[in-house]
Amino acid sequence: MDLRSGLTDAAGLSAATVVLVEGDSDRHAIEAVARRHGRSLHGVAVVPMGGVTNIRHFVELFHDRRLAGLYDAAEERFIRRALADGGLGPARSSAELAGLGFHACRADLEDELIRALGTDTVEEVMAAVGDLRSFRLFQRQPAQRDRPLARQLRRFIGTRAGRKSHYATLLADALDPARTPPPLDRLLALL
Numbered sequence: 001m002d003l004r005s006g007l008t009d010a011a012g013l014s015a016a017t018v019v020l021v022e023g024d025s026d027r028h029a030i031e032a033v034a035r036r037h038g039r040s041l042h043g044v045a046v047v048p049m050g051g052v053t054n055i056r057h058f059v060e061l062f063h064d065r066r067l068a069g070l071y072d073a074a075e076e077r078f079i080r081r082a083l084a085d086g087g088l089g090p091a092r093s094s095a096e097l098a099g100l101g102f103h104a105c106r107a108d109l110e111d112e113l114i115r116a117l118g119t120d121t122v123e124e125v126m127a128a129v130g131d132l133r134s135f136r137l138f139q140r141q142p143a144q145r146d147r148p149l150a151r152q153l154r155r156f157i158g159t160r161a162g163r164k165s166h167y168a169t170l171l172a173d174a175l176d177p178a179r180t181p182p183p184l185d186r187l188l189a190l191l
Contacts, residue, residue, distance in 0.1 A: 007057055015045035017191060018062045020055060020069035020102075024048045025164035026109050030070070032172030033184055034191070044191050052078045059086035068101035068190050070183055072108045101190055103183035110154050110164065112181035113171040119149045125170050 010018075021027055027046045034041050049058050052075040059067065059082045067088065071079050076094065079102055084090045091097040094104050105112045114122050126132045138144060138156050147155070157167045180188070 007061060010045075010047050010058065010061060013045045013047070015043055015065070017044045017066040017068065018058075019044060019046045019187065019191070020058050020062075020067060021046060021048055022052050022071065022075075022108075023050065023164070025168040026070055028165045029109050029113065029168035029172045030184065030187070032169045033175065033177075033180060034188060036172065036175060037177050037180070037188060039188060039191065041191065055079060055082040056085060059083060059088070063087065066101075068103075068187060070103055070105055070109060070187055073104040073106055076104060098186065101187075103186050105181070105183050107154070109181075109184070110157055110168065110171070111150070112183060113168070113175065114150050114153050116175060116179045116181045117171060119153060121174060122153050122171065125167075125174050129170065 019030065021030065027048050030046050031041065047058060047062075049055055052071060055069075055078055063086055067083075069079070073094070076097065079097060080091050083097070083100060083102070088100055091100055091102075097104070106115075117125075123132060123135070126135050135153075135156050138159070139152055144152050144155065158164050
């Protein structure tokens with residue numbers, strides 16, 4: 001999705017609460033976890049921004065709505081700057097950003113889901129959809145051999161177009177609601 005089409009699509013939304021996320025896989029995961037929790041997202045729009053660097057445009061577009069979001073911890077500076085410039089107040093820490101409704105994932109949401117499920121469960125999900133053989137071949141690649149299993153899983157999930165979104169839903173559906181990753185759990189508590 002390019003920025004212009006993303007903004008055009010988002011401009012027509014009438015939801016009172018807008019959850020800003022980096023991409024479609026994050027939207028799919030949030031929707032699946034909300035469903036697993038029996039939570040309705042009525043009145044909430046989960047909006048993929050096509051990358052965190054686009055956040056300023058979406059904050060400007062939705063300045064009159066209740067905003068929340070998830071972000072990768074390494075991208076925090078973009079979130080801080082955009083929220084401050086958008087008049088939502090300065091946030092000097094992750095805790096202050098959380099107070100504004102924006103919650104950090106360590107690496108990304110897929111990383112959070114993999115840690116919450118455990119690598120054995122993620123491999124079971126892969127086996128159920130017929131991807132375990134491809135993953136085993138991927139693990140043999142020289143660049144992957146010395147990586148920890150969780151990092152291999154995360155990298156594999158991101159290697160093919162559409163796979164991240166597909167696995168975001170699969171992993172979220174496999175997740176016991178009691179083991180929801182903390183940033184996602186805190187976000188859902190706001191909605």
